[in-house]
Amino acid sequence: MSDTNKNNKSQTNESRRSFIKAGALAAAGFMIVPRHVLGGSGFIAPSDKLQVAGIGVGGKGSSDINAFFESGKADIAFLCDVDDRRAAGSVKKFPKAKYYKDYREMLDKEHKHIDAVSVSTPDHNHAIQALAAMQLGKHVYVQKPLTHDVWEARVLTDAAKKYKVVTQMGNQGASNDGPRQAREWYEAGIIGDVHTVYCWTDRPVWPSGIQWPTQKAEIPKELNWDLWLGTAPQKDYVDKLVPFNWRGWWDYGTGALGDMGCHLLELPFSVLGLSYVQDVQASVGTVYVDEFKRGYFPESCPPSSHATLTFPKGTRTNGPVTLHWMDGGIQPERPEELEPNEIYGDGGNGILLIGTKGKILADTYGKNARLLPTSKTATVNVPKKYDRVVGQEGGHYAQWVESCIAGYGKKPVSSPFEIAGPLTEALLMANLAIRGADLRINNQYPGRNIKLVWDNNAMKVTNFDEVNQFVKRNYRSGWDVKYTI
Numbered sequence: 001m002s003d004t005n006k007n008n009k010s011q012t013n014e015s016r017r018s019f020i021k022a023g024a025l026a027a028a029g030f031m032i033v034p035r036h037v038l039g040g041s042g043f044i045a046p047s048d049k050l051q052v053a054g055i056g057v058g059g060k061g062s063s064d065i066n067a068f069f070e071s072g073k074a075d076i077a078f079l080c081d082v083d084d085r086r087a088a089g090s091v092k093k094f095p096k097a098k099y100y101k102d103y104r105e106m107l108d109k110e111h112k113h114i115d116a117v118s119v120s121t122p123d124h125n126h127a128i129q130a131l132a133a134m135q136l137g138k139h140v141y142v143q144k145p146l147t148h149d150v151w152e153a154r155v156l157t158d159a160a161k162k163y164k165v166v167t168q169m170g171n172q173g174a175s176n177d178g179p180r181q182a183r184e185w186y187e188a189g190i191i192g193d194v195h196t197v198y199c200w201t202d203r204p205v206w207p208s209g210i211q212w213p214t215q216k217a218e219i220p221k222e223l224n225w226d227l228w229l230g231t232a233p234q235k236d237y238v239d240k241l242v243p244f245n246w247r248g249w250w251d252y253g254t255g256a257l258g259d260m261g262c263h264l265l266e267l268p269f270s271v272l273g274l275s276y277v278q279d280v281q282a283s284v285g286t287v288y289v290d291e292f293k294r295g296y297f298p299e300s301c302p303p304s305s306h307a308t309l310t311f312p313k314g315t316r317t318n319g320p321v322t323l324h325w326m327d328g329g330i331q332p333e334r335p336e337e338l339e340p341n342e343i344y345g346d347g348g349n350g351i352l353l354i355g356t357k358g359k360i361l362a363d364t365y366g367k368n369a370r371l372l373p374t375s376k377t378a379t380v381n382v383p384k385k386y387d388r389v390v391g392q393e394g395g396h397y398a399q400w401v402e403s404c405i406a407g408y409g410k411k412p413v414s415s416p417f418e419i420a421g422p423l424t425e426a427l428l429m430a431n432l433a434i435r436g437a438d439l440r441i442n443n444q445y446p447g448r449n450i451k452l453v454w455d456n457n458a459m460k461v462t463n464f465d466e467v468n469q470f471v472k473r474n475y476r477s478g479w480d481v482k483y484t485i
Contacts, residue, residue: 050404051115053078053138055103055129058086059243060143061120064170065090067397068118068141074401077113080106084222086243101224103129111136116404119143120170124252125230127152128481134163139404141397143170144262145254146417146424151459151472153428155483157421164408168400169420171262172393173365174270180386182353182360182369183271186316188382190371192357193318194272199264200326201364202348203256208248209287209295209303213238231479248301254431255301256327260349260364261427266415267351267366268323273316275422281451282307282433285328298438304328305437307430325430335359337372365393389414429454436467 050073054065057079068074080100081087091099100106107114117133119126120143127147130140134156146169147153160167173179185191216236219225225237232251247253268274285304289295307325314321324332332352334344337359344350346363353360359372370377389395396414403411415423429452436447452461460468475481 050074050401051077051113052118052401053080053106053110053114053116053133054090054118054120055080055106055133056119056121056143057081057090058083058088059120060170061118062090064118064120064141064143064397066093067394068401069094071398071401073398073405074116078106078110082224082227083220083242085220102227104132107132107136111138114138116140116166116401121230122228122246122252123148123254123258124232127156128231128475128479130156131159131481131483134159134165134167137163137165139166139400139408141168141170141400144420144424145258145427146262146420147428148252148254148258149470149472150425150428150432152481153421153424154459154485155481157417158485159483160417160421166400166404166408166413167417167420168396168403168413169262169415169417169424170396171266171365171415171420171423172396173263173367174266174414174419175389175396175399176366176392177388178362178366178369179267179270180388182267182362182366184382184385185360185369185371185380186271186353186355187385190358190380190382191353191355191360194268194353194355195317195319195321196354197268197272197321197323198326198332198350198352198354199261199268199323200331200345200350201256201260201264202329203260203327204248204301204303206245206248208255208301209285209297210248210300211295211297212249212299229476231473231475231481233476250299250301250435253301254428255434256305257307257325257427257431257434260327261325261430262420262423263365264349264351265323265325265423265427267362267369268321268353269419269423269426271316271353271360272311272321273314274311274321274323274426275314276311276456277309277426277429277454278312278320278456279451279453280307280309280429280433282430282437283448284434284437296440298435298440302328302434302438304330305434306330307433309426309430311426323426325427335361335372338374342374432461432467432470435470436461436464439466441466 052068052074065076069076076094076097079090079097080103116139118141119129126142130142133140217239219237283306284302287295309323311321313319349364351362362369400413403413433452439447453463455462
């Protein structure tokens with residue numbers, strides 16, 4: 001919007017010169033004139049709605065831009081997708097929106113007509129796309145997980161402050177009542193001091209622990225494979241990788257942690273004020289290619305894992321907090337306060353906070369937060385300290401739209417990058433341990449049965465250097481994420 005973009009103009013000139021081709025400043029005759037183009041404090045432009053560009057507009061990207069539009073305060077002005085098949089529904093719904101396949105071309109040609117950008121692409125391209133928009137002074141909404149690598153999460157967290165743009169991660173449960181109710185219970189001392197947390201999921205629901213297909217397939221004519229690869233290594237297209245199974249491959253996805261971690265770790269983060277990890281360890285499930293031979297497929301995420309993260313004492317805890325992450329159907333022992341036939345979490349997923357005086361149990365997205373035993377929930381009343389988001393998880397989208405319209409720092413959002421960045425780093429740290437456990441060196445697995453010690457300032461593991469290659473991966477030539485923290 002006008003104030004935000006005016007404030008960012010001097011900061012982003014250098015980035016604009018390097019990113020935007022000379023002379024390609026605007027598309028002449030564009031029918032909607034955003035307020036920031038016309039300028040002037042308090043000026044009401046012909047369209048007073050947020051002009052949104054979507055990068056990745058099929059599947060989850062489609063539901064994201066639909067939710068922005070349904071807020072009544074946003075126009076979907078531009079659509080970008082590398083796969084015409086996936087984009088077809090959004091193209092049909094928003095016929096006035098100009099369609100691109102390459103986000104770089106879209107931002108190059110249309111940046112003056114864009115107020116905000118929504119990124120809903122595979123994990124490996126989140127950072128480069130979001131950062132390009134932020135460097136142009138655009139507000140950004142980025143699907144979870146925020147990034148693919150630890151370093152990228154730190155970059156986007158820093159960039160949000162530098163460019164003073166409104167940010168939100170797509171972990172919509174952050175806008176639910178559950179995390180706020182749990183925090184009110186905790187701060188009222190109902191469960192004492194929390195020292196242990198469990199988060200678990202029944203994911204993955206995609207192929208994992210398998211060999212990369214040896215037979216390449218014909219690239220669908222509607223798909224630009226080179227643009228889809230983006231930052232990832234050059235490989236031949238294989239069948240069924242798109243649109244969903246990429247989640248099980250480390251080159252593109254972040255496994256079960258990337259898919260569900262942001263939805264499950266958000267409640268303990270917001271309740272306990274967790275930030276950066278001090279150490280992490282993990283064990284992983286294995287697969288067998290036949291009854292005698294164990295498979296070794298380090299390019300594929302494991303079928304199950306258990307990671308244990310230690311967070312240092314914070315402002316809301318009396319000591320360190322140990323957080324256990326479990327996936328692949330592994331669950332922690334049922335609390336003794338839970339009746340034998342009561343559902344643990346929501347059946348497949350759950351969150352458990354263990355304090356010195358009691359426990360809190362919740363479902364995916366922090367829903368249905370309850371005290372244990374559950375009968376206690378109805379009898380405990382504490383003052384409401386934290387404002388609820390209208391529409392809860394559905395209001396997560398409208399909240400971001402309204403904050404963008406108001407301008408940086410004017411209206412709160414539930415998952416700004418200052419919170420979403422450290423949250424994403426934590427789950428990616430767990431992935432470091434998981435990947436480290438699968439590293440085979442001289443027919444040994446030196447990353448197993450050890451605790452990885454993390455130097456947060458240097459962003460490196462200090463006692464097992466081989467795993468640091470995953471803190472910041474090598475990008476394909478021409479697709480580097482260029483940023484200095």
